[in-house]
Each structure stands twice: as C-alpha cells, then as structure tokens.
Amino acid sequence: MRELSLHILDIAMNSIEAEATRVIIVVEELESENLFRIRLRDNGKGMTKDMQEKVTDPFVTTRKTRSVGMGLSLFKQAALQCNGNFKLTSELGKGTTVLAEFQLDSLNRSPLGDINSTMINLVMGTLDVHFMYIHRTDSGRFCFDSYWIFGRMAEHNISFYKAGELAKEFIEQNLEFVNSKG
C-alpha cells in the first residue's frame, strides 16, 4: 500500500466485518519522539488466542471468497520495516486492538496520505458504526466523531451527502491546524 491511510481503511474494514459498533482510530505523529503511531480499537467479536497468533500469516483468513488474507500481514510488515512495532490484542466477544508503530523519519515509511478520504469513506459507507478519529501531533490534537454528520444534518437541515462534504472540510481544516508548527 502506498499510504498508511490505506492500511487504516483496510484494518477498519476488518472491524466492520467483525460486527463492531464502535471503532476508534488514533494517529500520533510525534517529532519529539521520532515516532509515528497508529492504533485501531474496536468492540467487534474479537478472536481466539489461536487466531491472534496466526492472523498476521498471509495464508490465514476468516474469509470464504479467497484463502489468503493480506491485510494485517502487510500492515505488520510496513511497521517492522520502519524499525517499528506491531501488536495485536484481542478478546473474544470484547473486541480487537491493532497497534503499529513506525520510526517517524524512517526512509521506508510510507506517508500517511489521504486520511481524510479514508475517514469519510468509512463514515459515509457504514452508518451503523460509530467512528472516532483522533489525530495528535506535538502542536495539538483534534477529534472527529462520526455523529458530527448527523448533528450538521439536523442543525442545518441538509442532506447526508452534503453533511459528508462539510465533514471533509472540517477534517481538512483541523489536520492543517495540528500539522502547523508553533
């Protein structure tokens, strides 16, 4: 994957397929620690210890349409080749957390890329899941809550898709804010 935000979309799709109703995505870009950290936490059905051990093996998947599952393996590989860490924790019936850490200035690290499109796609396409996106840098943090869209719809009496466009602008402005220095 060319962008880390594409991995985020991919891993969040796992949460949706695991019947999660809440997905929290945290991206931390900390120059002070030379660290880029991505965390996805869901309240989906979770997985057994056995599955947790095997799941980053590309030839393990729960899917029936094909027998290889690349998503988590690719994400893990992306982190490890950047001097990073990868950790998956899960409890059956409670949910799953995926943590990937990258050395921020590693030459192998893909850029975060268009995280805004990743979030808008997730939020607009999966209404029954409550998404939270938190982005933190040394200069600040912001949080986007997918309920924001319903708030705008009600407040301004606009369509769902129009509210989605406003959400995109909102995220863009906030990303600019947390990425500006000082």
Place this chain on the structure above:
Amino acid sequence: MKTLADLRAMKEKAKREMTARDENSKYRIVVAMGTCGIAAGARNVMSAILDEINKRDIADTIVTQTGCLGYCNQEPLVQVFQQNKKVVTYGKVTPEIARRIVAEHIVGEKILTEQVFMQN
C-alpha cells in the same frame, strides 16, 4: 435558541432516519473494499461516487462498502443493487467510470454495458 438536549434529539432523529433509509432507497451502490480493492484504488472510486451523488443531490441512493468479493483481479469492483432487478457488477472501475455509473446508471437508468463484469 435550541438547547443542548434539543440538538441531541435532532441528531438522534437524523441518525434514525438515515439507518432506516435502507428500505426506502431505490438504489444501493456497494464498493468492494477488501485489501485487494483498496490496493487497486477502491477508495478513490468511493470518494468519486460520494462526490457525484452530492453534486447531483441524489436522495434515493445508498453507498456502502463490502469486503472482498472473490474476483480480486477485476478490482476495483462496484455493484449496483435495485429491487427486483439483477445485480450489476462493474469491474476495473476508475473514478471516472464511477462518476459515469452515477450519471448514467443511477440518474439515467441505463447500464454501462461495456463496463459490466457480471450480471446475476
């Protein structure tokens, strides 16, 4: 002046209406968003569909994602569901083709025959 409780109630109502729209919608567009789809460009395809629907102010269409459909070499795949009609699956969809699907299939009610991968 609306109170916080009013706003919260309005928000809940909007959410309920949106989740109930499933039965009232004429079309359902599904973008395959598995690892294969994403790697092939499904995110830009979905963004194009959302943008086109917003621009044309279409109300009776739902856009959602699904996982891998099992035809990874044909990704990005886009399916159009309509009640009592065969499911139309478009293969190798680009953002441009995605916009045409909205304009011609959803608005114009005409299938883009040359882009169809499967119809069943």
